[in-house]
Amino acid sequence: MLLRVEKGSFYYTSDTPILQDITLSLEKGEVIAVMGPNGIGKTTFLKCLMGIYKWKSGHSLIDGKDTGNARKQIGYVPQAHRFSFPYSVRDMVVFGRAKYLPAFASPGEKDYAFADRALEEVGISAIRDKSCNQLSGGQLQMVLLARALVGEPQLLILDEPESHLDFGNQITILKIIKRLAKEKGIACVMNTHYPNHALNIADKTLLLKGNKFLVGKTDQILTKENIREYFGVDSIIVTAQKDDREINAFVLTDLI
Ligand SMILES: Nc1ncnc2c1ncn2[C@@H]1O[C@H](COP(=O)(O)OP(=O)(O)OP(=O)(O)O)[C@@H](O)[C@H]1O
Helix, strand or coil: CCEEEEEEEEEEECCEEEEEEEEEEECCCCEEEEECCCCCCHHHHHHHHHCCCCCCEEEEEECCEEHHHCCCCEEEECCCCCCCCCCEHHHHHHHHHHHHCCCCCCCCHHHHHHHHHHHHHCCCHHHCCCEHHHCCHHHHHHHHHHHHHCCCCCEEEEECCCCCCCHHHHHHHHHHHHHHHHHHCCEEEEECCCHHHHHHHCCEEEEEECCEEEEEEHHHHCCHHHHHHHHCCCEEEEEEEECCEEEEEEEECCCC
16 A cells, blocks of 8 residues: 555644545555545645645555655646746756755756656657746646656645646546556546546545545445535436447536
8 A cells, every 4th residue: 555544634723624534545556536526625635645734633654654754755736827937848847856856956967867758758848948938728737747757756646637728638637647657656646626537547536525525436436426415416427338448427417
C-alpha cells in the first residue's frame, strides 16, 4: 500500500467540521477520484494530504511516512489559473526539480534533461521556448502537469485537472493521467466534478457529503442511487461496447 489515510479529520472552525474520519488506502498505480458537491471539502482534502493543512486528528502516510513530510514523493498539479510569469515553459517545468537542488543552486543539464522528458511525456515539447504568459489555459495545465512530473513523484495530486479545458483537451489530460498510473506506477488522487471521468479512469472513488463519505471501487460508489443522494440529480447508467470492452456512462435524466 502506498497511501494510507487513517481517520483524517479537519475543520477550519471547530463548530463546522469539514472532513470526518476519512479512511482510505491507495496502491501504486491506482487512481482515486474525489467527488462531492461544491464547497464540501475536496480541495481541503488535497491540502491536508500535502500537509498544507495539518489534520486535526488522524493522519495520512505515504510508504509509512507522514505525507506532510514527503515533499519528494508527492507532485501537485494545481488548477491552471492564469498568472503573470515571465518564464519560458522549459524554465517553469525545471522548477519542479527544485526540491532536489541545494539551496540557491541553479538547475543543471541533468535537470533540463528531466524537464525535456516531462515535456515530451505530456506532449508539449513544441512550446518549450514559449513564455508562460502566452499560453492558453489548456497548455498551462499541461505545463503544470509536466512540472509535477519532473519531481519524479510516487503520488500525484491533481485539483480538477480537466476544468477549464475543452472537450478534446479533457480527454488528452485524462489519458495522460491513466498512462502515468498504469505505465509508471504513479498513484493519483484527482478531484473532479465529472462522474463519467471517474468511471473512465479511477479505480476508486471517494464521495464526500456533509460529515459523511463513501469510498471504494468506482463502479460500486458511483451508482445512480448515490449520485441521487450526494448530488440530488437523477441519472441512468448506459453501457456501450467498444471493441471487446464495455464502457459505462452516466446520462443525467433531469433535463429530459
Ligand atoms: N482557508 C479557509 N478558511 C475557512 N474556510 C475555508 C477555507 N478554505 C475553504 N473553506 C471552506 O471550507 C469548505 C470546503 O472548501 P473546499 O474548497 O475544500 O471545497 P471544494 O469541495 O473543493 O469546493 P469546490 O467544488 O467548489 O471547488 C467551504 O465551505 C469553504 O468555504
